[in-house]
Amino acid sequence: MLVSDLRKEFYDVIKGKRILVLVHSDIDGICASKILQSLFRADHILYTVVPVKTRSDLVSAFEQHREQARYFLLLNCGGCLDLVDVLSPPEDVKIFVADNHRPLDVCNIYNGDQVRILSQLGEDEEVPAFEDVFREEESEDEDEDSDEEDGKRRRFDEETLERRRARRQWHQQRHKIIFDYTQFSYYGSSTAMLMFDLAWKLSKDNNELLWWAIVGVTEGQVFERTEQDRCVLATGTLQGHVSRLNHQTQDSQPLDCLRITFEKELKLALYRHWSLVESMRHSLYASTTLKLWTLRGEKRLQELLAEMGLPLVQCRQLYSGMDVNLRQDLRSLLEEKSEKYGLPDLLFPSFSASRGFRIKVGSADYVYSAAALLEPPQKDITPTAAALDVADCLAVGREEVLERGIEGSKQQLSAIYRQVQTFLDMNQVISAGPFLYATVIQGTPDAWFFSAPHCLTLLARFTLRAHVSVSRGRKSGALPLVLTSPDVRAAQPDTCLVCGIPPTSEDSRRNFFGKAFEQAAEKTASRAELEFFDTNIIRLSVDDRSKFFDALISLLS
């Protein structure tokens, strides 16, 4: 069932009751859960929060806790699964789902009572009509029975034949509709934003919650999950909230509190915590446009810096060590030169937070830091502990966790850059017909970084853009990319992760690989685990890889 008024149909229902929250280990989900946690604390709603990473985590967590509460909330997980089927909840249990993955399963949307969907569907998201997918089944059974009873005479009756034909047609139609509906997977609006809206309607919003909502929305931008126009809309709404909550001047408020500002930000990853040159090299946009892994690219970068009047020595030091005047003018200097060097989108509207005398941190920095904390380079941190780390880095007064995340993120980005360089130098991005294909070789020391969904997706996007920028033909721009990397974090040996991303030339971020992987795995009976909620990533056994890819190629051509 789709819920339109979150306040009446969700919040007022759970007031005074216990609720169990199952959160997907992604940044948007964790931000949303933090916003909800602070709301629940204000109203003394007892809650339990369990982080989950894969489908089996979700099922086992539900099993463990099924006796504990009557209300469950699933954040960014489970929307695309038939929940009643998968979880088989007891009769009096209500499950609320706030999931930004699309398409939502039709059984969840049309479920009368137990499953309530809190996510708001946008105008461009079409859901099949109820009559097209569900139909009274009883009458058909009766027909079947009465057919058998009355024997041969009935079978050739016009009416029955007509009914059976109609039924068959309806089923075919339904099959086609469902296939069209689930073919492309994409992301809807941010769940953290939804929860902030709820907080606003309850008049319990404040700057902290707003910042978490901003970080949740920025995740969609950084990982290119949400479409451009939706991004712009969300930014606009957030800007409204920011100006509402931040209009007081610095002097009238205590220095220690959070201040959010809205300004044009450079699309350079972590540039405030790194040196300018390093940051340019490791940012997707700047690096692939200027082709910084080639000698020519390096020269162009030096030209750019020289034209802006920034001494090379300073650009190679840490950003905080650069001259104050240079830092202040950096944005305007880059904006002037951006056209000439082909970087028109270098500046984009974004939010940054400052607290007291600490340096300003942008929301993208938070996202990178949190992504690195979720998939840490240390080998002894469990996924659930990593999720708690992310929750910590967003909390007040835990700056050391954020610092740790930023350091980890630098390592991640460096590993990605090195791998992309390897791919391009050795021409390892091969065209397999309907898509491009690249493999991270077994035994690469950086493979540890890539055995995790967020990092793998970043690597795939970097590789695709880099490849498109250096390849001569125009065709590569229209091809999607499938990237596979050995899964060294998994318990079973000899598995790999396969990730598919849409081509760069398309604006829409709709990804058909979820369905494609599923079908290819079925056809070849490969040992594939479609475990992740982000369906464009699956885990596959290495031995089945070649036949899986053959099936995939034949499917997509």
Added chain:
Amino acid sequence: MSAALHYPSYYPSYFSIEDILATNEKVPCKFEKTACDLGFLDPSGGSKDLEVGTKLELPCWLARALASRRQIVSCQLPKTFRERYREILKADAALVDLHTLSPHFYELGQHLLPLAGPEGTTLGLLLVETLRERLRSIMDTSLNTTEDDAGTRQSKLDQLERSLFLTGRKTFRDHQLWLSRRAHIVTTSYMVTQHNKRKFSEVS
């Protein structure tokens, strides 16, 4: 609980472990009378009895019991309370490494007062003056050091001063907690953490 008999106190207490350890320090004594059948206490002598004039180092508790009224032995102050060290302490008390000198300086000093004879007053004054001079830096360091430094700062203090130092540190920490509004957060009890740490190290 404040008058618990076993806490280290500024006055000797029967059950106090600190006090028992302090009174175990050796005092040089000379026997004025023969002690029969106790020759085994003197490892260098060969006789069955402790002859008059035997010089022996007895623990303070024994020295006091035998010296005060019964005058079975006559005592001298231990090396660390004599002229030379008194001069050093008078010169600059704050710099002296009291722990190596005598870990229970003040307690022992108090117990030695009746044994000191004519030097009693000077000894008493010495104890007070030393503490007075050192107190300032103890207070300062206890309220202003980081956790890492605390170990090195403590190394030159004797036991009494160390307990003062630790009290100061605890007060400092409590104050910090209160300032950062974290005083109400319930934490794992200290004993439990220590216990778990030990169990963990034993298992691994």
Added chain:
Amino acid sequence: MLSEKALELIKELDRSKDGKLPAFNEDIIRKVLEEMNTLFQQNQRDVGEAAAGEIRYFPSIHLRHAALDRNKRCLLAYLYNRLERIRAMRWEFGSILPADIRANLCEPETQWFNRYNKNLASYMRSLGEAGGLDLTQDTKPPKNLYVEVRCLRDYGEWEVEEGDTVVLQKDTTHYLPLAACHHLIRQGVLEQVE
């Protein structure tokens, strides 16, 4: 030197602090009692002689008497300090001590602990009207009825209020009434988050 064994007991206690109680050292206690016995016997014999007029035994008698006093003091201090630590453990660990600590108590000490437990429980029950006040709770003045806690290790099910249970799994976060989870926080199973 006399009384050295007794001092070993004291040194043993001095070395261990904070949540560790060394095993009850029956061995050394027995040795100390033996030494006391020997000294006493010797003194008895000498006193008999001294009473008959031989003053030359006086120094030895006093020396041995001082040693006896010292031994007695050490033994009593040992027992007393151990009891104080056990009492402190009731307030830190709760009414059930960890198995390895329990193994280090001697039989009379265990009995003492149980009696102290009973005493404390009946005292706490007698406070106030509504069935008593748990003094071991709320060691710091609480700011809130409910607290957010994180689970540090798997603990299983835990009853929160009448009939409501929570499954305490590692790395889950809960919002529970302070009264229900205070004990678990003190035991290191949960961690309060602020």
